[in-house]
Amino acid sequence: MNTMNVMDRTLETKTTKIAARDVNVYYGDTHAIKDVNVKIEANTVTAFIGPSGCGKSTFLRCLNRMNDTIDICRVTGDILLDGEDIYDKRVDPVQLRAKVGMVFQKPNPFPKSIFDNVSYGPRIHGLARNKAELEEIVEKSLRRAAIWEEVKDRLDAPGTGLSGGQQQRLCIARAIATEPEVLLMDEPCSALDPIATAQVEELIDELRASYSVVIVTHSMQQAARVSQKTAFFHLGNLVEFGPTGQIFTNPEDPRTESYITGRIG
């Protein structure tokens, strides 16, 4: 137990990027998320794991208010980004989403050219003053998403013509082109083969240097490989949250242990 306290203390020194306090989410009459408290730190990869339907994607979508687009969804409790409540009336969800970017489960490139896909965000938010700057942003984003070498000769080709793994990396490039502070990833590798998965995982690890990354995954190996902190959700509850090493080797809650060893889920 002593070792754990030491670990906790070292992690406490990092700044908290997002803090969720007593978050409850309802879809109509269904209580999807129950009293979740979690602190997501800067420059850390946090993994959400749990069986299907446990609410991890729902909670992820609360972090950039994507649930606002669902009519019957209701969120209570506080979610603080840099100490400010993102569900406050004064917060513009559109601007929030520029700060908290998102990558989805299925690659969803727009039916536009590769260049237009990546420049979409910067254009909307006016991040580039001229064409040259825009091209620079696009190149930088594609490079950081580790796809530049593959597409640099065909930036005018449609993004939908790329392979699944390339499409997902294009979507990551598109998300980081708007310079977000937090990157939410909802099962980003579930539609990819092992090689593309490895590329994306490597990328996630590199992205940690500049962003906080929150990743939802069904693969426990993936969570163990890429994350520093792991949260285990079950039936809408946050069962356990802690350093990844501890969750996978020495979980406190019997449910976590059952899930990790494959007995539930």
Added chain:
Amino acid sequence: MPTFWLVVLLLALSALGFAMGRRRALASAGGNPRNLHSLPNYYGANVAMSTAVPALAILAIWLLVQPIVIENRVSALIPETSIPENTSLSLVMSDVRRLAEGLDEAVNQSFLTQKQSFALDSATSDIRSDLGAVGVALGSEVRPEVLEAAQSYRQLSSSGATLMTVVAVLSALVGFFLAYRNSDKEFRARNVVERGVMALLVLAASLAILTTVGIVLSMFFETMNFFGLHNWRDFFFGTTWAPNFRGDSELSILPLLWGTLYISAIALMVAVPVGLFAAIYLSEYAGSTVRAFAKPLLEILAGIPTIVYGLFALLTVGPLLLKLFGQGENGVFGLTWMSGATSVLTAGVVMGIMLIPFVSSLSDDIINAVPQALRDGSLGLGATKSETVRQVVLPAALPGIVGAILLAASRAIGETMIVVMGAGAIAKFSGNPFESMTTITTRIVSQLTGDTDFASPETLVAFALGLSLFVLTLGLNVLALYIVRKYREQYD
């Protein structure tokens, strides 16, 4: 036997076949359906099908072919010399048919016996007045060769009908027994019925196609007749539309085509923005409750008969536009651009209103079909709703929307009632939207409903106009399909 009772007999036979086939198949399996290859009903259906289908098919073909054969054989009986001047063989033949029907009617009403009716002689009895008494009016006195032809017509018809009955019933019985004998537990009745179902579907599909071909061909032949009477250069390249019922008319499609396209263009200018924006609101912004009643309400517009839109144009929109753009000092703006309520603008605006539900309903479906993942992707990057719609949703839905617009355009080009009541009847080239103009469709109506001889170019021009219209809308539809297909590949 009248055809109706013959059909009833065949159907009864096939119903009997269903019951018997089913029973025999079950009996062959010892009463246990699990030992059968197919469900018992399939055996019944197989027998019913084999009984009814060939017999009914024979019946249908016989009914179509018999009159043609009889016609040919009887018309050969009429000598060339007995055809009066200024008439044709077909007129004499219609006399023959009428006389034959009259004699049959007289027998039916027991005015004559069958024997008497065949023993009639045009020299000794007054057939015309006799038939007049049973309610059949003949156009002229009956000449001996016509009577002879009519008698032979009756003879052939009645023996044809008897033969038809015999053949149809025979084929039904043969089908019945063959299928009945086959109703055994090993027989694959289910597969046979499956083929029967497919044949039914193929028949339905080919009927639809054949009808289209028939319509086009009938138009085509009349059009050829028209071009035999009227110079095609004047029709396609002339500049004046001036039908003159005493003949020697100038019949050019161009002024009508201009009016058609002008009015359609104005209609689309009204319908496309309004319809598209309504569709965007309904699919992207409206809550489910608003959508639930706004969409049906909008679609009610599509259910209004076009004649009602025509009244709306005549009584409301026309006078309103006149008040805005005409009437000089008495008008709202003091303008004198418009002199009457009927104008291109009136018809165009009302037609545009009519097309709004077309555009909005189709576009709404197409916009809804754009994957939610694309919207999420855009919203997740911090785009607003309208940015998402403008830059992601609409480009993705564009091919479908273009298709919807082109469908609305072909609807506008084919529209008649609104134009009759809203646009006037003057064919001319003019760019002024406040003037009266007319379209192809309304001219077809007025040319066909006149009093002129059907064989005159003034009437036949309607078919040439109709065929041109058909080619125009067909071209638009093909273009719509092409665009939809081409861009769909690019986006999916």
